[in-house]
Amino acid sequence: MKLFAKTCAALMTCAAILGTITGCSSGSGSAATQAPATSAASSETSNQASESSSTEAAASNALEGVTVKVGCSATFVPFESIEMASNGAKTNVGMNVDLIRAIVEKNGGQVEFVDMPFKSLMAGMQSKQIDFSIGGMAPTEERKKSADFSEIYFYPRNAIVYRSQDNYPDLPSLDGKTVAYAFGTNYQQVAETIPNVKGVGIQGSPACIEEVKSGRADACIIDGAGALEFLKANEGLSMSLLDKTDDCFAIAFPKESPYYDTVNNTLKEMMENGELDEIIKAHLSEQFILD
Secondary structure, eight states, X not given: OHHHHHHHHHHHHHHHHHHHHHHHHXXXXXXXXXXXXXXXXXXXXXXXXXXXXXXXXXXXOXXXXXXXXXXXXXXXXXXXXXXXXXXXXXXXXXXXXXXHHHHHHHTTOEEEEEEOOGGGHHHHHHTTSOSEEEEEEOOOHHHHTXXXXXXXXXXXXXXXXXXXXXXXXXXXXXXXXXXXXXXXXXXXXXXXXXXXXXXXXXXXXXXXHHXXXXXXXXXXXXXXXXXXXXXXXXXXXXXEEOOOOSOOBEEXXXXXXXXXXXXXXXXXXXXXXXXXXXXXXXXXXXXXXXX
């Protein structure tokens, strides 16, 4: 009887040991089965992160596949003007035009240029007629209240244009004279600093040149690069190139524009790698390149 009891106890002990071993094996097997699931979850998380990163990168380029409407004032030779082909087709040309076209196309977009008077460019952005402007606009404190501006990419030099029989070498020499300027531009501000000046605000630089040629104005103040072009096409005119000032060009955007970062970052790259300098030289000369 005692022997039987001992035998039973031994069998029960073995069964307990086997159960314990089986339980560990089962647990270990369960863990091994779960390991691939953890790996799959990690892979899925990695893929999601990769997709999220790709989406953010795509979102950072707001110009990809988009046609943007860019405002310009096409009477501003040689920065922006319209070239008429023999078949009547019109093409926007000029330094500013080439610059913005390069920026947009580098980012996979297209440009539709919208010609409007300079004084209407700010209103055009606010009313969403245009997405941004390349109209040779300076980032003044007043304009910054309603618009954002890119990096400054060009410093122009102003010029006095007059009939060749006259001579106006500088601004003080225009004291009391009738001076034409494009209405709403920085040239108006320059003219208004002249003592006793009789200002004539009209639309665009070509009209200013006509005022001088006709004798209705003694002189006009326009961009120096543009003045060189006008003298080539108009006999009997002379010019005096003024010193470089704080006047400057930047690309103007409406507040919170989705295109600001993409355009401005590409502009900075072109300033650093020399592409901007090549565009300036192609339309003007090396003396106009930023220091």
